[in-house]
Amino acid sequence: MESLHWLDAHYAAMPPVAAMRLSPARFAGDALELNAPLASHVNDKGCAFGGSLVSLMTLAGWGLVTLRLREAGIEADVFVADTQVRYLAPLYADLQATARVAEHHAWPDAIARLRAAGRDSVPVQARVALPDGGDAARADARFVAVAR
Amino acid sequence: MESLHWLDAHYAAMPPVAAMRLSPARFAGDALELNAPLASHVNDKGCAFGGSLVSLMTLAGWGLVTLRLREAGIEADVFVADTQVRYLAPLYADLQATARVAEHHAWPDAIARLRAAGRDSVPVQARVALPDGGDAARADARFVAVAR
Numbered sequence: 524m525e526s527l528h529w530l531d532a533h534y535a536a537m538p539p540v541a542a543m544r545l546s547p548a549r550f551a552g553d554a555l556e557l558n559a560p561l562a563s564h565v566n567d568k569g570c571a572f573g574g575s576l577v578s579l580m581t582l583a584g585w586g587l588v589t590l591r592l593r594e595a596g597i598e599a600d601v602f603v604a605d606t607q608v609r610y611l612a613p614l615y616a617d618l619q620a621t622a623r624v625a626e627h628h629a630w631p632d633a634i635a636r637l638r639a640a641g642r643d644s645v646p647v648q649a650r651v652a653l654p655d656g657g658d659a660a661r662a663d664a665r666f667v668a669v670a671r
Numbered sequence: 672m673e674s675l676h677w678l679d680a681h682y683a684a685m686p687p688v689a690a691m692r693l694s695p696a697r698f699a700g701d702a703l704e705l706n707a708p709l710a711s712h713v714n715d716k717g718c719a720f721g722g723s724l725v726s727l728m729t730l731a732g733w734g735l736v737t738l739r740l741r742e743a744g745i746e747a748d749v750f751v752a753d754t755q756v757r758y759l760a761p762l763y764a765d766l767q768a769t770a771r772v773a774e775h776h777a778w779p780d781a782i783a784r785l786r787a788a789g790r791d792s793v794p795v796q797a798r799v800a801l802p803d804g805g806d807a808a809r810a811d812a813r814f815v816a817v818a819r
Contacts, residue, residue: 536715537713537714537715538710538713539712539713539714539720540714540720542690542711543687562686563686563687563690565686565687566687567681567684568748572685572687572688572726573729573733573750573751574687574722574725574726574727574729574730577722577754577756578720578723578726581721581722581725582722585721600716602758603758604758605755606725606754606755606756606758607753607756608725608753608754608756609752610751610752610753
């Protein structure tokens, strides 16, 4: 829970993120879940704005990588480097984004590389869920961590 | 100018977009430019938040396609379908996003398809500029228009 509180405060300090009214909901192992109310993200069609879906998935990925490195005792700046987004279905409910590290990613190796080279990249997969369990949007993103 | 006023009112009616404090700056032929103040988009590192860059590029692309169809007298709902984003350099200045239709796209053909089939997709390239003329981020996006 301490990690989620820290993350919440960190998000709230960024004006564009504070406007999103998101709340870190769950951090377990290799997944981070963020929630946000539809009312703050609704577009002209009454469903969630595409930019909000990307922003939430990006923040979930950034938070996941940041918390994992923090747990490993590594001080690093984390940047998003590139993202591929697919918008699959309109979302008429509150937003729930989950980010996971890609299956082929091994944290011990990544942390060793970061300690040795001062930087490394982390592949992340994120999704925004539909109420029925499907996906409103999916993203594959790459985050770069640079040791401070 | 009427098109920009219409677009501005349309953006302002969406809560997540109103929070971005953007202003449509220029619409000429195949390009739409949107501006937004850094203060509303700053992250924990003092530069523009990645999610804001994608949102602004997505809105520029959506606005461009919507205005062009409107000029052609077509009532259509416009959705973003997929986006590939590259974040190239941190931006420590106000945001300026420009969207253009991809060079290979021909509006007359697209409008004919939309009239015949009721839907079509439009490839858009967007960028957020650096003050020195380089790019902070680039995106390739595909928008789908569905005739009402």
